Amino acid sequence: xxxxxxxxxxxxxxxxxxxxxxxxVTVASFWAAMLAALVLGLVNAxxxxxxxxxxxxxxxxxxGLFLFVFYALMFWFVAEIVQGFQVTGxxxxxxxxxxxxxxxxxxxxxxxxxxx
Numbered sequence: 001x002x003x004x005x006x007x008x009x010x011x012x013x014x015x016x017x018x019x020x021x022x023x024x025v026t027v028a029s030f031w032a033a034m035l036a037a038l039v040l041g042l043v044n045a046x047x048x049x050x051x052x053x054x055x056x057x058x059x060x061x062x063x064g065l066f067l068f069v070f071y072a073l074m075f076w077f078v079a080e081i082v083q084g085f086q087v088t089g090x091x092x093x094x095x096x097x098x099x100x101x102x103x104x105x106x107x108x109x110x111x112x113x114x115x116x
Contacts, residue, residue: 010111011037014103015085022099024092025079032084039078040100048074071097 012033019027027033051070052059059066076093079085087093 006111007108008034008037008041010107011041011104014100014107015040017103018096018099022092022095024088025096026086028084032082036078036082036085039082040075043074043078068094068098071101075100 012030015025015033015037016027016030019025019033027036052067055066055070059070072090072094075097076087076090079087079093087096
């Protein structure tokens with residue numbers, strides 16, 4: 001439970017860092033970042049597997065590059081439904097989703113202990 005809470009806070013902080021680094025992404029407050037991180041996590045856990053499976057032929061044809069577009073669209077979708085989290089357009093969603101993924105990958109690897 002504590003591990004899940006730590007990851008949630010790290011993801012919210014990563015979203016704030018993305019908003020700080022890239023002007024196309026804005027987050028109004030820490031609580032908006034917490035809500036956006038929660039919704040991003042739920043979308044990644046519940047909707048992403050089905051949509052990745054449905055878009056598998058396109059992903060194979062583009063040698064996996066379509067996944068970048070797919071993740072950007074999910075990032076943009078979450079920005080549309082969470083108040084206080086905004087993305088200015090598709091390119092901002094693409095850059096924001098890549099930055100967010102990289103930051104959460106590094107911070108989770110560094111800060112959250114792994115099960116042995």
